[in-house]
Amino acid sequence: MKMICPFCLHHCRLEEGQTGLCRARKNVGGRSVAVNYGRLTALALDPVEKKPLRRFMPGSMILSAGSFGCNLRCPFCQNHEISMAGRESAAAAMTPEELAARARALAGNGNIGVAFTYNEPLVGWEYVRDTARLVRRLGMKTVVVTNGSVTDLVLDEILPVADAMNIDLKGFRESYYRKLGGDLETVKHFISRAAGACHVELTTLIVPGENDSDEEMEELAAWVASLNPEIPLHVTRFFPRWRMADARPTPVDTVYRLAERAAEALRYVYVGNC
Template sequence: MKCGLCFHHCDLQEGQTGLCHARENKAGHIVTNNYGQITSLALDPIEKKPLYHFYPGSSILSVGSYGCNLQCPFCQNYEISYDHGSMVRVEMTPEELVHQALALVDEGNIGIAFTYNEPLIAYEFIKETFIKAKEASLKTVLVTNGTITTTYLDDLLQYTDALNIDLKGFRQDIYDRLNGNLELVKTNIIHAHQKAHVEITSLVVPTFNDALEDMEKEAIWLSHIDPDIPLHITRFFPRYHLLNQYPTSIPLLKQMQTIALKHLHYVYLGNV
C-alpha cells in the first residue's frame, strides 16, 4: 500500500509505518496511529504560533501529537517529532477537543491550533476536528512544514482560517538535507494564501540556510504572491543534532530583515 498523504508516497508492507512514524499499513489500509493522540496541550498567545496579523492579543488552544515527515537536524521539537507514541499524555476525540476549546473561551481562547510536531500527518483527525470546530464558531489554525500533498491541503483549507507555514530555505539542496521538497511547499503556500490567512516562518541556521541572497529571493517570491504576507525570520538555538552549532547572529538576522523589507511590508524577527 502506498500512502499518498505527502510527497514521500511511502510504500508500506503490512504492519510497516511510514517515515512520519504515524501512518501504518494495517490489513491493507493506511491508518493514522496518532489519531487523537495528544502529547502537548496548552493555551498559547496567538503570537507564539507565530501569527501576528490574525486576532492579535488573543489566545488559542494549541495541540501537538507525535511524528513528522521531514528530518531536520535542528528540530526544535524533536522529542515528539521523532517519537512513535511514547510521549502521548492523553487521547481525545474531535468532540472532546472542541469541548475543551469552548471551555476556554472565557479565558480568551478563539479556537484550536494544531502545532508543535508536524500536524498534517494526522490529516483525518484534523479534518474531523476542524469541521466540528467551525460548527462551534471556533477559529482553526495550522502550523505546518507545508509538505502535504496539495489535494489534501486543499481539502483542509475549506475548514482552516489561518496557517503559519515553515519555509526552511529557498534552494532545493537545502530541502534535500531535510528529506523535503521545496516546490511542494511553494505550491502549498500559494494555495493556502488563496483561501486562508497565511504567515511564513524561516528559521535561520548558521552555515545551513543563512545566505543573504537566498533571503532576498525568498522575499521577492513572497512579494509576488502578496507583499502583505508577514514573514517571521527566526533565530536558531542549538538543538537536537546541532548542539555544537552556535546561535544565529542577531546582526545577520537584522540584515536579512532589512533585505526582506525591500519587498515585503511586514518582516519580524523571532527568538531575539
C-alpha cells in the same frame, strides 16, 4: 497488502502493518491509517502570537494541541521528543469532540479556537479536519502550524476548514531542503494554494552557514511577494537543538540584516528569538 501512502512527498511504500517515515501513518488492510488520531502529547493555552501569527486576531489566546510524528528530519528540531516519536510516545487520548469542547470551555480565558502545532499536524490530517469542522460549528477558529510538505489530497481536506496557517519556509534552496528530508517545490505549491484560501504567515529559521545569505533571502522574499507582498514573514534566530546542539546560535545582526533584505519586497517582516 502493499500500498503507497499518498499523503506526503515521500510516498512511502508500506507492507501490511508497516509504519511510514513520519511514524504516524500505517498500512492497515491496504489503507494509510493515522495511528496518531486523537493522541495528544501536548496541550496548552498560548498567545496566538506564539504560533507565530502577528496579523491574525492579535491579542488572542488559542488552545494549542500537538500529537507525534513528522515527515521531515530537521536536525535542529526543538520538539524532536514528539515530532520524531511514534506510538511509544506518552500520548493521551482525546476525541475531536472532547478537544472542541475544551476549546469552547476556555472561551472565557480569551481562547479563539484550536491550533494544531508542536509536531507536524498534517501527518495526521484526519484529526485536524474532524476537529476543525466541530470548532467551526462553535464559531471558533482553527490554526495549522505546518511544514507544508503534504500533497493536494491533504490540502483539499484541510483548506476548507482552516482559518489561518503558519507555514515553515525553511530556505529557498532545493539542496537545503534535501538535507532536511523535504522538497522546496512541494512547499512552494502548498504555500501558493494556502495563500489563496486562508490567512497565511511564513516562518524562516536562519541557520548559520545554511540559509543565511542575502541572495537567498532576497530570492525568497521576491517569490513570496509575487504571491502577495502582504504575506507576513517571520525571520527567526536559530538556537542549538537536538542534533545541532554543538552549533552556534545565529548572530543577532544576521537576523536583522536578513529581515531588512526581506522588507525590501514584503510589507510585514518580523524578527523572532532575538
